[in-house]
Amino acid sequence: MTQKIHALLYGFDLPPVGVSVSVYFVGQRLFIDNMPIELHSSQLTVSVGGFDHNELFLNWRDSEGEQWALKAISAQDIKVLVDTAPNSLQPQLAQWHKRDKHIKTVWGTIGALSVTVVFVIGLFIWQYDHVVGWVAEQVPVSTEEKLGQATLEQIKAEGTIIESGKAVESLTLLGNQLTQGSRYKYQWLIKQDDTINAFALPSGIIVVHSALINKASNANELAAVLAHEVQHVEQRHSLKGMINSAGWAVVLAVVLGDVSGVTAVLAHQVGSSYFSRDLESEADKLGYATLVKAKIKPDGMVSFFQKLQQEQGSTNEGLSWIASHPQTQERIQAIQTLIKEQPCGGCRDANLNLAIVQANVTQAAKVK
Ligand SMILES: [Zn+2]
Structure with a gap:
């Protein structure tokens, strides 16, 4: 039985919030339910994103050069994606695991810091937009x-x-x-x-x-x-x-x-x-x-x-x-x-x- 991945599809003329779809791999190919989209694994790139750096995306460009992306919705969907993705995508996914670890290292560093920092992080979450602006200004x-x-x-x-x-x-x-x-x-x-x-x-x-x-x-x-x-x-x-x-x-x-x-x-x-x-x-x-x-x-x-x-x-x-x-x-x-x-x-x-x-x-x- 093919395992389906619930995902949000983002693309050129789709709403910014994305469209909810089901996708699945068959061998090297990725299919999207009810859509005439069929992608070969060689077209796909893996990336991470999200507020907490815990979102997994598959990205590709269509023949018009437009960028498309699929975001696995839940942790379970990410697991199915990782488990069912063909071998050719595994090196990219391995890199994702590594990035994931890199981020954990950052978290580890933060964990070692003082209560003040924890307070500041609380402030970060509370006013993320302002903090991004502030952080951007600190970047040399x-x-x-x-x-x-x-x-x-x-x-x-x-x-x-x-x-x-x-x-x-x-x-x-x-x-x-x-x-x-x-x-x-x-x-x-x-x-x-x-x-x-x-x-x-x-x-x-x-x-x-x-x-x-x-x-x-x-x-x-x-x-x-x-x-x-x-x-x-x-x-x-x-x-x-x-x-x-x-x-x-x-x-x-x-x-x-x-x-x-x-x-x-x-x-x-x-x-x-x-x-x-x-x-x-x-x-x-x-x-x-x-x-x-x-x-x-x-x-x-x-x-x-x-x-x-x-x-x-x-x-x-x-x-x-x-x-x-x-x-x-x-x-x-x-x-x-x-x-x-x-x-x-x-x-x-x-x-x-x-x-x-x-x-x-x-x-x-x-x-x-
Ligand atoms: Zn502009």
């Missing part, structure tokens, strides 16, 4: 850099990243104008990817998908996306998001300065983490100020959002930047208000030859 830039680089390595392993050439050079020149005086040393990269997306990693690594570059109608639109992502870095949203979704054992590991054991866990969070509405609004508002400070016309913010919003109605494909950026209409209005209330007199068009950047991105794709 050098640690953030390690985290960012480790995450980048993981992303590089998953797809084609363009690190040099004309397109990256142009992006870097434009980016430099948006990051004057920052505590971070920014790195601008392009990922060959058909989904319209851009994301920021801790310490100023910004990755723009080729499809987003090709979707921009002018340099101001590209500058608007970059300015928004810059603020996700400056406000440490990426770091907070990673810490928050990875669980608080990770918070402790970061506090204790041991990043090595948790980077893989944190790196996994990048593709799947969504910022809250408040953080997105903050990135918009401060991104607007960033454009104004750099004397770049902020109209690209409105036109790019509008374009994505229009397309969102007609197709579901390849729009992850907007999917991870909800309440588009509300945000367009907020930016329009900013333009009205704080107009930028001396602003000019962004100094970037978009046609050349787009041509070079396309060329790189052909070389591949």
Whole structure:
């Protein structure tokens, strides 16, 4: 008899809380009841997450490049998953056991500390969000850099990243104008990817998908996306998001300065983490100020959002930047208000030859 695993399915167009499903392994294949999804074990990666670092996820990307995840619901489901997973997944699961042990070591360390610490931990649990914010602020830039680089390595392993050439050079020149005086040393990269997306990693690594570059109608639109992502870095949203979704054992590991054991866990969070509405609004508002400070016309913010919003109605494909950026209409209005209330007199068009950047991105794709 096949043993079923009760799980929550998370995916591109599914509700954020996930969909309850039953899954089971038959040999190397994973099936989901009542769904036309059949996965080979080689497509799956194992990761851990959750508040207490006790959740087990199976992750994969579909043919469109969208990220999907299954979370085993109970401890019993995790046990069935571990017991029935094919041998090819066992090395990854063994790593999960090891991480589990690593976390227990952290707990052991904590256990040895004083009552004051226990009290502080109580406070942690009570006000987790605030604590994550506080912890993120305590992380030195050098640690953030390690985290960012480790995450980048993981992303590089998953797809084609363009690190040099004309397109990256142009992006870097434009980016430099948006990051004057920052505590971070920014790195601008392009990922060959058909989904319209851009994301920021801790310490100023910004990755723009080729499809987003090709979707921009002018340099101001590209500058608007970059300015928004810059603020996700400056406000440490990426770091907070990673810490928050990875669980608080990770918070402790970061506090204790041991990043090595948790980077893989944190790196996994990048593709799947969504910022809250408040953080997105903050990135918009401060991104607007960033454009104004750099004397770049902020109209690209409105036109790019509008374009994505229009397309969102007609197709579901390849729009992850907007999917991870909800309440588009509300945000367009907020930016329009900013333009009205704080107009930028001396602003000019962004100094970037978009046609050349787009041509070079396309060329790189052909070389591949
Ligand atoms: Zn954002």
